[in-house]
Amino acid sequence: GAGVSQTPSNKVTEKGKYVELRCDPISGHTALYWYRQSLGQGPEFLIYFQGTGAADDSGLPNDRFFAVRPEGSVSTLKIQRTERGDSAVYLCASSLVRDTDTQYFGPGTRLTVL
Amino acid sequence: AQKVTQAQTEISVVEKEDVTLDCVYETRDTTYYLFWYKQPPSGELVFLIRRNSFDEQNEISGRYSWNFQKSTSSFNFTITASQVVDSAVYFCALWPRNQGGKLIFGQGTELSVKP
Numbered sequence: 001g002a003g004v005s006q007t008p009s010n011k012v013t014e015k016g017k018y019v020e021l022r023c024d025p026i027s028g029h030t031a032l033y034w035y036r037q038s039l040g041q042g043p044e045f046l047i048y049f050q051g052t053g054a055a056d057d058s059g060l061p062n063d064r065f066f067a068v069r070p071e072g073s074v075s076t077l078k079i080q081r082t083e084r085g086d087s088a089v090y091l092c093a094s095s096l097v098r099d100t101d102t103q104y105f106g107p108g109t110r111l112t113v114l
Numbered sequence: 115a116q117k118v119t120q121a122q123t124e125i126s127v128v129e130k131e132d133v134t135l136d137c138v139y140e141t142r143d144t145t146y147y148l149f150w151y152k153q154p155p156s157g158e159l160v161f162l163i164r165r166n167s168f169d170e171q172n173e174i175s176g177r178y179s180w181n182f183q184k185s186t187s188s189f190n191f192t193i194t195a196s197q198v199v200d201s202a203v204y205f206c207a208l209w210p211r212n213q214g215g216k217l218i219f220g221q222g223t224e225l226s227v228k229p
Contacts, residue, residue: 031215033215033217035217040221042207042219042222043159043205048214048216055214056214056216059216103161103217104161105151105158105159105160105161106158107156110157
């Protein structure tokens with residue numbers, strides 16, 4: 001079946017602009033996760049949704065970052081007033097039901113802030 | 115502290131050689147899960163294996179094998195008879211049960227298999 005999909009695959013924006021990154025999880029997966037991967041590093045956790053609610057947003061770096069999942073499926077990561085330090089690959093993952101199920105990752109969105 | 119260390123940043127081997135990727139973890143949780151993911155140049159993280167802290171049996175899947183030792187907090191990954199298609203960055207990850215959905219990744223090991 002289809003895996004996790006993310007759009008856009010690449011996003012170039014200017015410092016100070018607002019961006020939205022979209023994640024479409026595997027059909028039937030109720031848990032959804034966002035991670036950020038800087039060059040040469042492992043992914044770092046940002047936020048985890050169980051259904052429509054954010055179960056853990058402890059990884060969001062500051063209040064410029066926000067994520068929603070209004071219908072319990074597609075999620076959008078929103079970044080306000082982007083900074084050059086926000087440049088990274090943003091990865092989305094989903095898992096079947098519980099937070100103990102294996103996470104399957106999408107291809108990521110490469111964000112470049114000029 | 116919850117931490118994963120992959121001390122090998124880069125490894126280069128010639129095709130058909132065996133190669134072992136090291137992973138050492140730290141956690142105070144008694145229940146946790148360990149994972150290996152492969153990240154080819156395309157960028158997508160591909161799930162390889164998951165082990166829980168109560169199962170120390172080693173596992174073999176084709177050319178891949180994993181050695182989990184709680185006594186040394188290690189979860190090493192061996193590729194036997196490596197192939198060029200194995201070239202990728204490999205990540206070891208820890209999931210402490212009390213951390214919700216948060217996977218803790220190591221820095222990754224870039225494996226290059228030359229023909």
